[in-house]
Amino acid sequence: MTRISTKPRATWLLILAILAGLSFWFVDQHTIARLPWIAWKGAAVALLTIWAALNAHGRDGWLITAVLALGTLGDVVLELSDVGGGISFLAGHVTAAILYLLHRRTKPTPSQIGLSVVLLIGVPLIAFLLPADRTAAPGIAVYATALAIMAASAWLSRFPRYRVGLGAIFFVASDLLIFAKMGPLSGSPIPIFLIWPLYLGGQLLIAWGAVTTLLRWKDDEDLHHRL
DSSP states (O other): OOOOOOOOSOTHHHHHHHHHHHHHHTOOTTTSOHHHHHHHHHHHHHHHHHHHHHTOOHHHHHHHHHHHHHHHHHHHHTTTOHHHHHHHHHHHHHHHHHHHHHTBOSSOOHHHHHHHHHHHHHHHHHHHHSOSOTTTHHHHHHHHHHHHHHHHHHHTBSSOIIIIIHHHHHHHHHHHHHHHHTTTTTTOHHHHHHHHHHHHHHHHHHHHHHHHHHHHHHHHHHHHHHO
16 A cells, blocks of 8 residues: 655745744844844744644644744743743753653663763753852753753654754753853853854754654554554
8 A cells, every 4th residue: 555645734834934043043132122022033933833733643743832832932931031931941841851751762772871861960960060150050950950851852762863852952052052151151252153043953953853753653653554
């Protein structure tokens, strides 16, 4: 029996998401009004959320949609409240970890396990040490623990490592640069140039990898039922 491929719907939304994210990178916050600037910031991941929703089939499709929706909320709320934005992203990391753990690899390689352990230990530790304001360090470490669990579970999942796994690593790098900006890289141009591209690239890789993989798995399941 011929296999019928379920291709992603509305790929034009992905193009719009990329354009929205790239254009935002070049926008100076002080050149436009605050509310439109915040909306522009949230537009890229919001478009990814809509795209994921249009391609969602069942629990897993809605889980990745929820991950992206919480990322959108975090992008917007972070401009109004650091704590509120952090909580939104933390909830997104927990949701993503649940999805990845539901699809963990049965026999991960030693290198996969090793990198996951490095992430689980290293990310919270580095995040804790980075901020100059030591009163903020415990809260940052709590958030970074959820971030590390998300990235480690992505790397150990059945989702493609060089899409979803790499996207999670990009997300980690972006957040660590944010924390470094609060400490040793304060005043450095490095975070300004890298935080947003790493974050946007991470979200795009995660969305693309998860959605297309879930569609492929659905194809395989449907084919199995037809045979």
